[in-house]
Amino acid sequence: MGIGYRELANVLRLRIEDGTYPHDENGTLPKHEELAEEFAVNVKTVRQAVRLLEAEGLVTVVRRRGTVVRSRPPMKRLGAERYAKSKWKYGLVAFAVDREASGRTWTPGDQTNKIRQVSADAEVAEALDLPVGAPVYERARLVKDGTTPTHTLTSYYRPDQVEGTPLVNPTPGPAGHGGGFAVLTLQGFEPDAMTESLHARMPTPDEVEQLQLPVGEPVVVLKRLTSTKDGLVVEFARGIHSAAHFEWSYTFKIPD
Incomplete structure (x- = not known):
């Protein structure tokens, strides 16, 4: 059984913080379908997790680019x-x-x-x-x-x-x-x-x-x-x- 969207958001958040997903203008999360396959969840769960990260200001969903990791060093x-x-x-x-x-x-x-x-x-x-x-x-x-x-x-x-x-x-x-x-x-x-x-x-x-x-x-x-x-x-x-x-x-x- 796959994890819930909050648990998935926690994993993605840690990867953003440790630099697995870079904090630069080219940094993006993997495609929703790829994340769904990696964590054995459906795409709806991925979307919910991404929305949670977006609300925290960690990512921005950009049309034709995907889920962009926002630059963190203020x-x-x-x-x-x-x-x-x-x-x-x-x-x-x-x-x-x-x-x-x-x-x-x-x-x-x-x-x-x-x-x-x-x-x-x-x-x-x-x-x-x-x-x-x-x-x-x-x-x-x-x-x-x-x-x-x-x-x-x-x-x-x-x-x-x-x-x-x-x-x-x-x-x-x-x-x-x-x-x-x-x-x-x-x-x-x-x-x-x-x-x-x-x-x-x-x-x-x-x-x-x-x-x-x-x-x-x-x-x-x-x-x-x-x-x-x-x-x-x-x-x-x-x-x-x-x-x-x-x-x-x-x-x-x-x-x-």
Whole structure:
């Protein structure tokens, strides 16, 4: 008598973890019929086991390719180190810092860029100390690791601080040499302090499509508030991150 689908899923999960089925762009599970023969079960049991692994984010069923093993080594998403002034003042933007810390290559084209003027919602208005509905610039980016989307990041700015700068230029990629923080510095609004908050939730249908998320994978929502040395807020940002693509890393001095 063959094993049940949960037991089969356990075996396949172990094979994924030990590398029997590689975690790379070419890694796939054997065909359903082959697994059914190997474990003396019917194809329905195999499908149920695969659905369980898909819900865990371990595999993705891709038409004409089969059951693809998802890449498991996550990219490091650094904490304070990714925003070091010594990096962006000399041309290295934040998402590139993460790529280099993870041993990955990157190009400016890994980040899209959509600029528009919108009315501030309640959260943006509170962050930028503006009335609800006041005009603000929205800079929305989709960031990819190669061809795979990893996260979105949407920043909001007061028009009087960024009008006529590269921050409102729709050219794809970072906002000039050193990115947005370098632009703000040249405008006289050098970023000096930052508050980030994180929480996890299940994605919306639009987020599933944009980030190409498998069934069951959550997202990590990041909110970032950036201010100058004298406390003036110069950016509010919201990011949606594919949870399986990042390992969040923070190094800090323990307060007395």
